Amino acid sequence: MKGIIFTEFLTMVEQAHGLDMVDTIIEKSDLPSKGAYTTVGTYHHTEIVALVTNLGEETSTDLDTLLYTFGVYLFSSLAKAHPEFVDITTEPLDFLEQVETYIHVEVRKLYPEADLPTFRCSRPDARNQLHMLYISNKHMEDVCEGLIVGCMQHFGADHTIKREQTDEGELFIITCNE
Numbered sequence: 795m796k797g798i799i800f801t802e803f804l805t806m807v808e809q810a811h812g813l814d815m816v817d818t819i820i821e822k823s824d825l826p827s828k829g830a831y832t833t834v835g836t837y838h839h840t841e842i843v844a845l846v847t848n849l850g851e852e853t854s855t856d857l858d859t860l861l862y863t864f865g866v867y868l869f870s871s872l873a874k875a876h877p878e879f880v881d882i883t884t885e886p887l888d889f890l891e892q893v894e895t896y897i898h899v900e901v902r903k904l905y906p907e908a909d910l911p912t913f914r915c916s917r918p919d920a921r922n923q924l925h926m927l928y929i930s931n932k933h934m935e936d937v938c939e940g941l942i943v944g945c946m947q948h949f950g951a952d953h954t955i956k957r958e959q960t961d962e963g964e965l966f967i968i969t970c971n972e
């Protein structure tokens with residue numbers, strides 16, 4: 795997993811709980827990297843699991859909530875780091891459709907070792923509703939929901955999200971309220 799995910803996560807923890815908390819969870823997690831992340835480095839994704847788990851213990855917060863909150867935060871970080879991707883459209887559902895076909899394609903060129911999820915998008919019922927099927931062996935469904943919400947907030951879109959588990963992956967049904 796790319797270092798940008800780790801550096802953003804630790805920045806979020808520092809902003810919310812202070813630097814001592816960052817040190818505590820790094821120590822408790824007993825990480826191969828020792829927590830010395832660079833944005834361009836690549837680290838084993840179990841390190842993020844350990845960090846999130848220990849933050850959950852330290853703050854008595856359940857993991858789903860932590861992962862979701864991190865996803866919301868991560869969207870604004872990624873958007874700041876790569877404004878060229880978010881400037882491609884003003885329509886949030888068009889943007890989400892292009893995560894698979896454009897954004898993550900470009901991300902793979904920038905970070906060749908990136909291990910990205912697969913999305914299958916369709917609009918079977920209405921133009922203002924997107925079906926987004928998330929497929930990943932990392933099972934970061936809650937981070938994914940947070941990223942979608944972060945995206946909708948970024949575009950200022952009033953919306954609802956429904957989640958359904960399917961055999962292939964997690965289906966997110968995102969409706970923009972007009």
Ligand code: HEM
Pocket residue numbers: 795796797798799872873876879880890893897898901905907908909910911930931932933934937938941942945
């Ligand atoms: C500016 C926009 C975006 C950029 C630059 C970006 C970039 C990235 C990068 C660098 C990673 C890490 C890959 C790795 O660690 O190997 C990643 C992972 C991920 N991205 Fe994006 N992304 C963007 C938007 C989105 C959005 C809107 C979603 C959700 C719909 C999304 C879903 C995910 C998920 C769920 C992962 C975790 C890996 C997995 O589940 O397998 N991304 N992205």
